[in-house]
Amino acid sequence: xxxxxxxxxxPEWLPEGRIIENAFLDHLRTTFELxxxxxxxxRAVETVDExxxxxxxxxxxxxxxxxxxxKEERSSKKERPLGLHFDLTVPxxxxxxxxxxxxxxxxxxxxxxxxxxxxxxxxxxxxxFIQADIDIVxxxxxxxxxxxxxxxxxxxxxxGLPIPAVTLLVxxxxxxxxxxxxxxxxxxxxxxxxxxxxxxxxxxxxxAEMLENGISGERGExxxxxxxxxxxxxxxxxVTALGVENELLTQGLEELESLLEAANxxxxxxxxxxxxxxxxxxxxxxxxxxxxxxxxxxxxxxxSGGRYDSLASNGKRTYPGVGMSIGVSRLLSxxxxxxxxxxxxxxxxxVLVAVNDEAHREDANDIAYAxxxxxxxxxxxxxxxxxxxxxxxxxxxxxxxxxFRDENGVDTVKDIRSGVQxxxxxxxxxxxxxxxxxxxxxxxx
Amino acid sequence: xxxxxxxxxxPEWLPEGRIIENAFLDHLRTTFELxxxxxxxxRAVETVDExxxxxxxxxxxxxxxxxxxxKEERSSKKERPLGLHFDLTVPxxxxxxxxxxxxxxxxxxxxxxxxxxxxxxxxxxxxxFIQADIDIVxxxxxxxxxxxxxxxxxxxxxxGLPIPAVTLLVxxxxxxxxxxxxxxxxxxxxxxxxxxxxxxxxxxxxxAEMLENGISGERGExxxxxxxxxxxxxxxxxVTALGVENELLTQGLEELESLLEAANxxxxxxxxxxxxxxxxxxxxxxxxxxxxxxxxxxxxxxxSGGRYDSLASNGKRTYPGVGMSIGVSRLLSxxxxxxxxxxxxxxxxxVLVAVNDEAHREDANDIAYAxxxxxxxxxxxxxxxxxxxxxxxxxxxxxxxxxFRDENGVDTVKDIRSGVQxxxxxxxxxxxxxxxxxxxxxxxx
Numbered sequence: 001x002x003x004x005x006x007x008x009x010x011p012e013w014l015p016e017g018r019i020i021e022n023a024f025l026d027h028l029r030t031t032f033e034l035x036x037x038x039x040x041x042x043r044a045v046e047t048v049d050e051x052x053x054x055x056x057x058x059x060x061x062x063x064x065x066x067x068x069x070x071k072e073e074r075s076s077k078k079e080r081p082l083g084l085h086f087d088l089t090v091p092x093x094x095x096x097x098x099x100x101x102x103x104x105x106x107x108x109x110x111x112x113x114x115x116x117x118x119x120x121x122x123x124x125x126x127x128x129f130i131q132a133d134i135d136i137v138x139x140x141x142x143x144x145x146x147x148x149x150x151x152x153x154x155x156x157x158x159x160g161l162p163i164p165a166v167t168l169l170v171x172x173x174x175x176x177x178x179x180x181x182x183x184x185x186x187x188x189x190x191x192x193x194x195x196x197x198x199x200x201x202x203x204x205x206x207x208a209e210m211l212e213n214g215i216s217g218e219r220g221e222x223x224x225x226x227x228x229x230x231x232x233x234x235x236x237x238x239v240t241a242l243g244v245e246n247e248l249l250t251q252g253l254e255e256l257e258s259l260l261e262a263a264n265x266x267x268x269x270x271x272x273x274x275x276x277x278x279x280x281x282x283x284x285x286x287x288x289x290x291x292x293x294x295x296x297x298x299x300x301x302x303x304s305g306g307r308y309d310s311l312a313s314n315g316k317r318t319y320p321g322v323g324m325s326i327g328v329s330r331l332l333s334x335x336x337x338x339x340x341x342x343x344x345x346x347x348x349x350x351v352l353v354a355v356n357d358e359a360h361r362e363d364a365n366d367i368a369y370a371x372x373x374x375x376x377x378x379x380x381x382x383x384x385x386x387x388x389x390x391x392x393x394x395x396x397x398x399x400x401x402x403x404f405r406d407e408n409g410v411d412t413v414k415d416i417r418s419g420v421q422x423x424x425x426x427x428x429x430x431x432x433x434x435x436x437x438x439x440x441x442x443x444x445x
Numbered sequence: 446x447x448x449x450x451x452x453x454x455x456p457e458w459l460p461e462g463r464i465i466e467n468a469f470l471d472h473l474r475t476t477f478e479l480x481x482x483x484x485x486x487x488r489a490v491e492t493v494d495e496x497x498x499x500x501x502x503x504x505x506x507x508x509x510x511x512x513x514x515x516k517e518e519r520s521s522k523k524e525r526p527l528g529l530h531f532d533l534t535v536p537x538x539x540x541x542x543x544x545x546x547x548x549x550x551x552x553x554x555x556x557x558x559x560x561x562x563x564x565x566x567x568x569x570x571x572x573x574f575i576q577a578d579i580d581i582v583x584x585x586x587x588x589x590x591x592x593x594x595x596x597x598x599x600x601x602x603x604x605g606l607p608i609p610a611v612t613l614l615v616x617x618x619x620x621x622x623x624x625x626x627x628x629x630x631x632x633x634x635x636x637x638x639x640x641x642x643x644x645x646x647x648x649x650x651x652x653a654e655m656l657e658n659g660i661s662g663e664r665g666e667x668x669x670x671x672x673x674x675x676x677x678x679x680x681x682x683x684v685t686a687l688g689v690e691n692e693l694l695t696q697g698l699e700e701l702e703s704l705l706e707a708a709n710x711x712x713x714x715x716x717x718x719x720x721x722x723x724x725x726x727x728x729x730x731x732x733x734x735x736x737x738x739x740x741x742x743x744x745x746x747x748x749s750g751g752r753y754d755s756l757a758s759n760g761k762r763t764y765p766g767v768g769m770s771i772g773v774s775r776l777l778s779x780x781x782x783x784x785x786x787x788x789x790x791x792x793x794x795x796v797l798v799a800v801n802d803e804a805h806r807e808d809a810n811d812i813a814y815a816x817x818x819x820x821x822x823x824x825x826x827x828x829x830x831x832x833x834x835x836x837x838x839x840x841x842x843x844x845x846x847x848x849f850r851d852e853n854g855v856d857t858v859k860d861i862r863s864g865v866q867x868x869x870x871x872x873x874x875x876x877x878x879x880x881x882x883x884x885x886x887x888x889x890x
Contacts, residue, residue, distance in 0.1 A: 014547050015548070102449075104841050382588060
């Protein structure tokens with residue numbers, strides 16, 4: 001259990017947990033850069049106006065104010081109210097508009113940062129948490145193939161982590177919209193909201209809610225047939241069999257089908273068209289993505305996103321995009337609290353150099369510098385107590401090797417796990433590759 | 446110029462600047478881990494009580510409040526007021542006390558995070574900025590040698606960056622305190638505050654201020670003699686020549702001398718005992734550290750710290766420590782605005798795979814996946830326009846190589862800087878090592 005929280009909703013990890021977090025973030029970053037995504041960071045704050053540009057959101061915003069300002073008489077000339085960002089999309093949209101002249105489009109960026117929401121904390125829901133986003137944004141236009149490319153990058157990133165298998169669930173706004181139009185449903189948003197509750201309120205509940213919104217039982221039944229489709233290939237055939245014809249539907253099915261085809265080649269069995277996915281369909285305009293973590297379906301989607309025709313706009317220009325966001329802290333919290341992964345040791349240190357007595361500390365420092373110069377993380381014993389105590393110090397932190405120099409100047413290094421001690425030269429000795437840095441060990445039971 | 450700010454005091458970098466920032470942070474992290482420091486991150490917020498535990502600080506705190514809460518009638522049952530941390534020391538002290546049972550002491554940690562201060566923004570002073578701290582903390586006691594070890598780690602970290610040479614300036618509270626006692630100055634804090642202004646108000650100003658505080662001109666002159674000492678070795682001899690005797694002074698000189706000796710061995714010429722350094726001497730209890738960046742003395746100290754006998758205490762136990770903190774954003778801002786360093790390209794991408802026509806996009810994807818599987822950052826051209834335009838796309842971002850497959854399936858790769866085009870196999874071709882990732886280029890004029 002490497003997670004602690006002394007303030008509800010604000011998780012902190014012990015050093016062991018932080019090793020796992022860093023390894024996860026390094027892997028995400030490496031994968032994103034391998035695919036040509038540039039790193040970006042935006043400031044933690046936006047103006048409250050910007051945070052509410054799309055109207056009141058359900059995300060609770062934290063506003064910040066200077067403590068002195070609160071104490072002083074409020075001055076008449078107030079600064080613009082600022083709030084902490086609640087996601088990385090709002091600041092990215094603002095950044096794109098501000099810096100459009102310096103960016104090359106289509107612009108690919110990843111952004112891994114903390115975000116804040118003043119929500120009531122619950123299991124897996126935090127007030128401060130890390131998101132890892134990737135987006136591709138065009139200037140005016142963005143070709144469809146990016147909707148195929150991007151989720152495959154995310155899937156590669158997630159399935160490279162030492163966690164249970166991740167499955168990507170996809171749908172397409174055009175399919176659902178076109179299908180609704182094809183069967184004469186005009187209240188598409190209402191229909192989507194009802195479908196979104198399928199798992200909670202069941203078929204009868206969904207039909208009842210649609211009826212309340214003026215959608216006939218017959219049409220509702222038909223839409224539920226669509227929502228029931230869950231296939232990893234031939235989605236076009238499955239939908240066409242329902243006998244509904246509509247141009248937008250046809251276009252959406254072409255898109256969904258080509259996404260599945262690419263996915264079956266790059267990540268066989270890991271991408272599923274699940275046509276009941278409705279979350280975000282009011283916002284997204286093409287593909288929508290969710291994910292499930294095998295055996296942890298209760299976590300909900302750990303990574304979601306989609307295609308939006310207007311990420312940002314400055315009046316003259318519009319920037320369409322496609323993006324996905326990983327809820328890193330939600331995922332990590334599960335990994336840490338259930339110890340799905342543990343680090344092979346709690347410190348970066350590979351070797352502890354023993355100190356014979358304080359007069360010889362400088363000898364130990366020399367050995368340590370020689371080892372470090374070849375990339376071996378090394379500490380010198382903080383004290384010169386009996387060797388047994390120095391070994392215990394290493395053992396407590398999981399440092400695998402202790403280095404000794406005897407009174408004749410002969411160096412030996414001891415693997416304190418096996419007890420094997422061999423002669424060694426600080427200029428050339430290397431630990432086994434698996435001991436060089438802490439490694440992640442996956443729980444296997 | 447890779448830095449932009451649309452909100453005063455909250456700097457943001459363009460992708461080029463972010464490449465430099467990431468390279469700097471990676472180097473710091475690698476150096477700290479090489480020396481056995483564990484990574485930690487604490488939440489961004491602390492209770493306002495905690496932030497003001499040592500009394501009102503000069504650092505302006507940002508308090509946060511939920512927007513809904515502000516709008517609603519303030520409820521009688523209020524949440525504890527929270528504020529954003531203004532440094533990494535206060536949260537670390539709180540973390541150590543909270544998690545002492547799970548940490549092994551002496552505990553070595555590094556922490557690289559943003560901090561916030563509601564100050565009036567000025568050149569090099571931000572409201573949001575990154576600090577990089579290392580500290581070693583003991584449980585009850587901490588041996589002096591850590592005061593030698595720690596600044597040498599920082600110096601190694603800083604002088605490994607592609608920036609002008611960094612010099613470490615050191616002083617010791619015991620030397621100044623002991624010297625004052627030895628010459629009969631009892632108003633030590635007042636004397637230190639005056640000495641701290643030496644560069645601003647000159648010798649006469651300092652003497653006048655000391656006189657106001659009841660320190661005689663004779664004693665003031667003597668203290669100025671001490672403050673005038675600036676040597677990189679034999680500090681003990683230089684101070685002893687002033688003929689002042691005091692036990693604490695002797696102890697302090699032993700410490701300072703042994704720090705210089707070690708420094709002259711590990712980082713010759715880069716450490717200077719500068720006995721006029723007084724900042725923080727009211728807080729620190731042993732060694733104090735500052736740094737100067739050659740040619741950028743106007744920036745002030747980019748990295749400071751010292752020894753404190755009580756980082757934290759929970760009543761029963763006291764945790765002494767020694768630590769230093771780099772003002773990363775202040776340093777980076779200078780590097781970026783003066784373009785002291787530029788990246789060899791603006792994107793991680795090494796190869797752009799050209800697309801002959803949309804029907805053959807999947808061929809380009811296959812090539813890209815083959816290259817990426819061997820660690821080569823690769824993008825596929827977002828469009829299938831004329832090759833000239835695709836090459837221009839690569840050129841605009843500084844992507845050095847464009848990959849082509851002709852109608853016979855023959856692959857070639859073109860270095861668009863030299864124009865040289867050679868046959869290549871996606872399963873085995875490697876770029877020169879210097880082109881694999883963006884490299885930092887140091888301004889040489």
